[in-house]
Amino acid sequence: MSSLNHSQFIWNVADVLRGTYKQHQYGQIILPFTVLFRLDATLAPTKEAVVKAAEGYQLDDVPLAMLASQAEHHYSFYNLSRHNLKTITNDPDTLAINLRDYINRFSANVRDIFEKYKFEDTVAELESHDLLFQVMQHFARVDLHPDRVSNEQMGNIFEELIRKFAEASNETAGEHFTPREVIELMVTLLLADDEDLRTDYIVREVYDPTAGTGGMLSVAEEKIKAINPNADVILLGQELNPESYAICKADMVVKGQEVDSIVLGNTLTAPAFEGRTFHFGLSNPPFGVDWKTAKAFVEDEHKSMGFHGRFGAGLPRVSDGSLLFLQHLIAKLREPGWGSDGVPQVGGRAAIVLNGSPLFTGGAGSGESNIRKWVLDHDYLEAIIGLPTDMFYNTGISTYIWVLNKQKKAERKGKIQLIDATDMFEKMRKSVGSKRKRLSAEHIAEITRLFAAFDAADDKRSKVFDREEFMYRTITVERPLRLNWGFTAERVERLLASKEFGKLKLAEGEDAAVRVSLASLVESTAGAVGGDMAGVKAELLQVFADAGALVKPAALAKLVDELAERDETAEVVMKAKKPVADTALRDTENVPWGEDIHEYLEREVKPFVPDAWIDESKTKEGAEIPFTRHFYEYVPPRSLEEIDRDLNEALGRIKKRLEEVQA
Incomplete structure (x- = not known):
């Protein structure tokens, strides 16, 4: 019998379980019984000799060296019950008691297997539904001795049963x-x-x-x-x-x-x-x-x-x-x-x-x-x-x-x-x-x-x-921040609506005075922009001073930011004699591992953005293996003439069928 036939026959015990158990529960019964009958068949040739050799020893104290037959087969487990599954099945009246005794007479390493399956609970439930004898009879008709079913075949049987169990359970x-x-x-x-x-x-x-x-x-x-x-x-x-x-x-x-x-x-x-x-x-x-x-x-x-x-x-x-x-x-x-x-x-x-x-x-x-x-x-x-x-x-x-x-x-x-x-x-x-x-x-x-x-x-x-071909460096390419400042209506409105302005918690009179002064600045400058940050900051500070409001330097700086907008024609914003990076223009580039990052910048970036530089503190090393890319083969698209021809042929077939239907 093939592995597939074995597994199918074993799974057919579901006919016995149907009606009492739900489909997703079948595997919880079938799998441990399959393991049990495999172990029983494996031990059959050495059973008598092992029981005799173990006389006088407690179950878990039997030295494997004493069991010559087990050593010969390289088995590290045994069962000291005088029964086997065939003799147990032949006595339906004491079936459950003898089966439990049989399981408990396995060596500890095998008892562990059935404990994981909660097998005693399964036996008790089958007995309560009067199904235990039928299940045992069904399995008794399958010979799982290693001479008839090799370890490889047994592995296939287990896999097929698990697959069926998983399908039944939607797992x-x-x-x-x-x-x-x-x-x-x-x-x-x-x-x-x-x-x-x-x-x-x-x-x-x-x-x-x-x-x-x-x-x-x-x-x-x-x-x-x-x-x-x-x-x-x-x-x-x-x-x-x-x-x-x-x-x-x-x-x-x-x-x-x-x-x-x-x-x-x-x-x-x-x-x-x-x-x-x-x-x-x-x-x-x-x-x-x-x-x-x-x-x-x-x-x-x-x-x-x-x-x-x-x-x-x-x-x-x-x-x-x-x-x-x-x-x-x-x-x-x-x-x-x-x-x-x-x-x-x-x-x-x-x-x-x-x-x-x-x-x-x-x-x-x-x-x-x-x-x-x-x-x-x-x-x-x-x-x-x-x-x-x-x-x-x-x-x-x-x-x-x-x-x-x-x-x-x-x-x-x-x-x-x-x-x-x-x-x-x-x-x-x-x-x-x-x-x-x-x-x-x-x-x-x-x-x-x-x-x-x-x-x-x-x-x-x-x-x-x-291996270096799969490694790279990610560089951060910065560009300078270029801003202009001015008291336009939109910028002043943005300043007044900002969270930072709200945090100042100005008194009613101070708030009104600031708003009047800012409106005057908008009117007097006619919305002109291009002023430097220091000048705009000084004017804004004067606005708050005239209103009697105190503003901390950090808060003032954030308010000044609301009066600025990016301008590619403006001067570069400097801080500590270094250009400030424009985060909105920040970009990253992946540089092949063996290439100098500065040479890469000069060749691949600066021809398009001459003012760019690398922030080396942000450089990261990486690796990826683009498997599919290395085996991709370009397939050119079909020509328009070929596509038109196929469309015309398809339309012709449709037209012909419509004419046949109308006729």
Whole structure:
């Protein structure tokens, strides 16, 4: 039976639940029962020997070393119940009691899985509706033994069930897993340059901070083992969603991974595996999801730990936490050098899936730009692969794989490779959520070839850049403030209506006297402008003095400003012998990293505005990766003659059909 057929048969238990449970509740029952029957089938061959070997020991005190059969299969869990699910199902009268006992006789690491599912509550509710026996009977007809259903197939079954659950619940299935072929591409790219992978008895640790149901970890193990069956592959991950965590952990313990290899929790606020770094990292963090709930913790780590923590490079806007996961993943990769045991240590590599936003969102000096520049400065970014749209189950947006490396090969140092695979896909016969396209094995092979070829690749699909080409400086271009002053009716009216004049709180007589004097000035000057600021200021001061009103210098200066207007022909306003900048004319320019900012000003700006200068105190460094721009190909518009011809043909067809209708 195929993975799809297995998952469909399992999901058909919904026929038993229908009427009693709502559709969105099916998954909360189906998923834990699937995990339970998988574990039971996995333990079946060793069950008798384990129970016998554990006699005399308390449940959680059994040394795994005593369980030879478990050690042989590399299982780090066991069940000491004398029952199995088949014998339990054969006795309907004591079914619920025996099932609870069976669950509670698992080792602690597996009991944790069912606690996260609140499985005892599920059993009690099914029993109260007289459905428990029917559900158990249904699952008993599925053989999930690893000899019949491989770990890869089981992963596919879980993913298909979660997708169905998500659709029934109107949730986003893509938050829980990544399309299998995307994972295969990511892992293939990671392993492409690991020349030591074929070494006998080599150890490789693979880490996923957003593990979901464990698909990335499983594929990584499969591919590493395919290259080197003797490799010791250690899989570790963290997952926020309790149900995905439970499935992932169940899958890992069946694979023989350590009890604590999968951790439940928020990677941003409660990171697991403190102090550890890994050979490989894989991640598909949620796209465009805010990090408000983690804001206080993340900001505190950023401020208090700086580059000794994970987020020293900067913080993105709170509406999208993708670049936080990127920094976290980089922090968990091994540094090249020498290990504590004196053995040379190769730098870690990672692949992470992100949407387009982290490539360019945020200008120079923003959190996003600072993070990108930090990544480029440290030469961590090896390549970015643009994927087709409609590749993921819960979104049709463009996505990109970032390949990170802490120890690039000599020819790749200081270089970034961009690979455009946006048109590499085959259409699916049937859409799955938003997923309408998939990568074939041939597409994965071609992308890997382009990646390996590096600068010898097809430049229509693959381009190599110096990292500095994605860096720039944003300069602030200032122009001088040129003003004229005068007592015109409009300016005086503006002065009298200003907040600053209102703050003076003049007495009734003072206010009237000021207004009369200002009206006289308007009349006597006939609205003339062009006077200097000092003269106008002196006259205004005299107006207030004649009215008996006291005005502080700061307030007077603001009132004088109301009597000024910009004038390109006027003299430049000076302060401390320096021209005052006109904020209304202020502009910014992005200067390529390798270019002198003053030379740029002379060439690109001053021919058009000769009086411009750079305020160097405002210069900011930035970085962005305009992926699409580098692969854009101009397509000239059709000629007017061609458009006219098509319109005439269309009008002719319409006219002919109208005539046929009228006839």
